[in-house]
Amino acid sequence: MPRVLSNNSYAFFKKKKLPIIGSISMDYTIIDISSLSDNEIKVGDWIELIGNNISLENLSLKAGTISYEILNSVGNRVKKSYIDWVMSNFSEKFLFFFKKIGGIFFDVFSSIGEIVLFFMESLKYLFTGKFYPKIFFLQLIKIGYNSLPVVGLTSIFTGMVLALQSYTGFSRFSAESAIPNVVVLSITRELAPVLAGLMVAGRSGAAIAAEIGTMKVTEQIDALKTLSTNPYNYLVIPRVLAGIISLPVLVFIGDIIGVLGGYLICTQVLNFNPVVYLQNTYNFVEFLDVFSGLVKACVFGFIITLMGCYYGFNAKGGAQGVGMSTTYSVVSSSILILLMNYILTSLFFNLWEK
Numbered sequence: 001m002p003r004v005l006s007n008n009s010y011a012f013f014k015k016k017k018l019p020i021i022g023s024i025s026m027d028y029t030i031i032d033i034s035s036l037s038d039n040e041i042k043v044g045d046w047i048e049l050i051g052n053n054i055s056l057e058n059l060s061l062k063a064g065t066i067s068y069e070i071l072n073s074v075g076n077r078v079k080k081s082y083i084d085w086v087m088s089n090f091s092e093k094f095l096f097f098f099k100k101i102g103g104i105f106f107d108v109f110s111s112i113g114e115i116v117l118f119f120m121e122s123l124k125y126l127f128t129g130k131f132y133p134k135i136f137f138l139q140l141i142k143i144g145y146n147s148l149p150v151v152g153l154t155s156i157f158t159g160m161v162l163a164l165q166s167y168t169g170f171s172r173f174s175a176e177s178a179i180p181n182v183v184v185l186s187i188t189r190e191l192a193p194v195l196a197g198l199m200v201a202g203r204s205g206a207a208i209a210a211e212i213g214t215m216k217v218t219e220q221i222d223a224l225k226t227l228s229t230n231p232y233n234y235l236v237i238p239r240v241l242a243g244i245i246s247l248p249v250l251v252f253i254g255d256i257i258g259v260l261g262g263y264l265i266c267t268q269v270l271n272f273n274p275v276v277y278l279q280n281t282y283n284f285v286e287f288l289d290v291f292s293g294l295v296k297a298c299v300f301g302f303i304i305t306l307m308g309c310y311y312g313f314n315a316k317g318g319a320q321g322v323g324m325s326t327t328y329s330v331v332s333s334s335i336l337i338l339l340m341n342y343i344l345t346s347l348f349f350n351l352w353e354k
Contacts, residue, residue: 129233132234147200151196155192158187159262160264163270164269180281180284184285187258190345192255193251193294193296197300200304201300205330206329221313308333311328
């Protein structure tokens with residue numbers, strides 16, 4: 001920039017006159033931008049230096065260069081003058097992003113800690129305190145017997161679809177005889193426990209969370225405490241025990257119905273020999289296949305009832321809070337079922353291989 005410019009010069013920025021308050025040399029130009037708001041400034045803005053009877057040609061002659069280089073120098077100086085502002089704004093957004101991520105992780109681990117504490121509290125009262133057999137048998141009917149239709153329908157249609165899809169793939173390799181083996185292994189090891197768990201989570205888990213959540217927001221749980229009745233013994237323990245016992249029964253029935261669905265499709269649609277199909281199924285399935293599915297069912301039943309009770313106990317905010325507790329109960333139960341299914345399958349995999 002030319003040295004002849006004085007502090008009497010000024011600059012135009014978006015039709016606003018800005019005074020030049022610092023010396024002007026080949027190295028820097030200081031312009032007063034205090035009258036501008038932050039929304040008016042962005043990276044890459046251009047200004048035009050104005051002085052008394054100073055034209056662009058005169059600036060070029062005084063600087064010993066061409067007009068383009070003068071304007072280019074001005075543009076570069078404007079971009080550089082706002083780099084601190086840009087970095088400051090970027091740093092704020094960067095910190096805000098990490099703050100949000102940290103908040104999410106904090107909430108997740110805080111919830112995990114609360115669930116673990118709730119589990120430990122429930123485990124303590126499982127072996128101490130009063131047991132309510134009437135409520136326990138009532139929950140067996142609600143969780144087990146009332147869930148039988150949805151589990152049965154899910155199992156039989158799953159077995160039918162599995163038989164059809166297996167035939168589509170195995171017929172290309174002339175391996176149709178392996179269909180009974182695939183159906184019985186898939187049903188007993190994986191499909192019956194997982195699908196039954198998801199169905200019961202959507203039906204009974206949501207009902208448990210809604211029932212206990214309603215008692216929570218209407219202060220019925222506080223009323224139990226005033227009557228010297230432990231809420232864990234009265235509400236949690238009967239439901240958890242009922243879930244642990246009833247879900248393996250549901251899964252075992254689902255195993256039978258699922259295999260039956262595959263049998264019906266193979267014998268009635270695909271023209272398999274019924275005796276040969278049943279014989280292959282009986283010869284191939286082992287005790288460990290069925291047992292692993294029942295163990296998974298026990299774990300899934302515990303997860304479903306524990307999550308329902310936990311979110312019910314922590315419901316707040318009236319009817320909206322009860323609705324959110326049921327949603328959280330079903331979602332968390334479903335995710336934990338799929339997670340534990342992988343963990344248990346990995347543990348049983350070594351036993352299956354042996």
